[in-house]
């Protein structure tokens with residue numbers, strides 16, 4: 147059997163995805179289709195399964211049942227090595243906290259994905275450095291994460307997610323640890339850069355102001371996904 151998807155235009159798809167942790171069902175038949183270049187916000191109450199869904203789409207977690215597809219390939223049946231390559235080569239990640247390597251400087255953190263992809267150090271550092279002016283971080287290249295504010299650290303993390311021009315950015319509460327204004331600045335930068343690069347974004351947030359930056363919002367409730375419009379009507 148071919149592993150290519152014949153059935154849908156979605157670049158990223160969850161089909162009837164189910165995952166239980168011990169006796170806690172986190173996903174109970176989640177369906178989601180995201181088009182290439184689309185920015186989708188995943189909203190919903192605490193514990194509803196948002197992060198679990200994001201982790202399944204990104205090939206971090208493997209569902210118990212159902213299918214996950216990316217660009218015509220079955221992700222859930224890939225072995226760990228192929229999923230790890232997919233994450234490294236085609237996805238970028240932004241999380242809420244603690245994502246920078248504390249021993250490295252800010253510019254070395256941003257250069258990391260390029261170095262992992264085989265770039266030479268001077269080229270990787272130069273390319274990483276170009277993001278600092280772009281994200282309003284000029285002058286902070288040599289700082290370590292402990293010497294950055296939350297908003298600065300999150301912009302460095304954003305630069306690291308964007309530097310290798312991934313096809314998809316998976317962001318889990320990227321503004322969760324920031325004040326409102328800083329959070330909006332980070333979202334503005336994320337959305338502007340993603341649109342400029344044609345990057346698809348799947349963004350988990352519980353904040354309506356953050357979700358408003360997306361092209362489309364969906365709601366996860368009790369491990370299932372609904373379109374926002376269905377929830378409101």
Ligand SMILES: Nc1ncnc2c1ncn2[C@@H]1O[C@H](COP(=O)(O)OP(=O)(O)OP(=O)(O)O)[C@@H](O)[C@H]1O
Nearest residue numbers: 167170171172191192193194195196197198199352
């Ligand atoms: N590693 C784990 N082990 C056990 N239970 C887990 C694990 N990860 C998640 N869960 C449970 O699965 C359910 C869904 O969790 P998930 O983190 O996906 O929710 P969420 O919607 O992202 O919540 P929040 O908005 O609070 O981050 C919750 O009941 C949670 O307690």
